[in-house]
Each structure stands twice: as C-alpha cells, then as structure tokens.
Amino acid sequence: MEIKNNLVLCPKGHYYNAAVHPSCPICASQGVQGSFTPTEAPTGYGSFTPTEAPTGYGSFPPTEAPKPTPGSFPPTEAPINAGSGSGGVTQPAGNWGSGGVNPFSSPTVLASDDLAGPSQVDPVVGWLVCIEGPCRGTDFRLHAGYNYIGRETGDIHIQGDNQISREKHASVAYYHKNRMFYAGPAEGRNIIEINGEPVFNAVHLKDYDVITIGTTKLLFLGLCGEKFTWGQEN
Secondary structure, eight states: OOOOOOEEEOTTSOEEETTTOSSOHHHHHHHHHTTSOOOOOOOTTTTSOOOOOOOTTTTSOOOOOOOOOTTSSOOOOOOEESSSGGGOOEEOOSOOTTTTOOTTSSOOOOOSTTOOOTTOOOOOOEEEEEEESTTTTOEEEEOSEEEEEESSSSSEEOTTOTTSOSSOSEEEEEETTTTEEEEEEOSOSSOEEETTEEESSOEEEOTTOEEEETTEEEEEEESSSSSOOOSTTO
C-alpha cells in the first residue's frame, strides 16, 4: 500500500499530511482542549459572601446594667450616738416600732442568784486584785455564783501567764444565802494554792486571802457578807 505525503503548513505553523488529514490535526486537538476555559483563581469567597465580623451583639441588644428603682429601698441612714463622749453606744437611727421605744436606750444585764433588784444590773459582790504576775495591779469584779478564772476565756482573764489553763482553771463563787465566798480548782492542770497551801476542793474564802495560780497571785476582797448584801430586804 502506498502512502501519499502532502506536507502542508497550517496557519499556526504546524506541518501535517494533507493527503491524510483534511485539516491540521494538531490545531484540532488544541481546539478540544481549549473548549474549556482555564480555571480562574477564586476571588473573594465565590458564590458565598464573606462572613462579616459581628458588630455589637448581633440581633440582640447589649445587656444594660440594672438601674435602681427610685423609692424601692429606703436610703441607709447614718448611725447616731446613744451616749456622750467616747463611751457612747453606736446605734441605728430610725423608728423603734409602734411604741417608739429605743431598745438600746437601757442595756439589759443578767443577774445571778436573784441578787439584782429593779435595775436589772448584775451587782458586784467582791474583787480579786492581782498583786503579783503579768496582770499586777489589775482588779477583777466578782458577781454572785461562779466566777471562772482562765487565761483567755471566762469571767476573769489572766493574760500572759502560760501556767494558767485557757479556760476554767479555777473558780471563785459567792453563795448569797449564807453570804459566804468559796474558791477551788476547776479544770486546770496545775494545782492552785490559797495562802501558800495547796487546794484540791472548794474552801471558804476570807478577806485578804491570796489565791496563787501559776505565777499569778490574786488578793481577795469581799463586799457582800455579814454586814452587807444585795438582797431584796436592802
């Protein structure tokens, strides 16, 4: 079989056999490939609009700080002083109820063993005076019934003496029915002395007796007794 050659130069500079191809096969193949437009680089976000940064709070308005409703609460009133000088009792001002009575006008003090009269004051029945120890020169009031002695808590605080228990080391009591005082140990670990003698049970206490607890010495002086009492008959 004889193959005819008829080389022809197409307008685009391609040589092809015109005896075999009616037109340039190279250009034809390039035309198929060129039927598709080249892919373009995306611009923006295509068919979707770019997401915008939120402004404000979107569809919801920003939350506002609550505003006080005028008249919902009465304004806080400044306290007034119930007394005069530095010893006055600070108390709130205002109405004291339907009776108009100030509950702070007369403090209520509890009484012991029915010794208090109409004044409702727990009266003094005697004293302990520190004559030796960290509290030297300090006096302590005694009331009817039990008076507990401790380093931190109780009716009588002897601060600074570490040999005294924190609370209820010893006690001094006044019994109004026989008008007598008693002293003895309570829950303390160290033994107490009265006039230099160890005491293991409550003993009768007389004026100018000295109670020794740790490094502290307490001189006793009684107010109530045979010559005076806070009983109702007085």
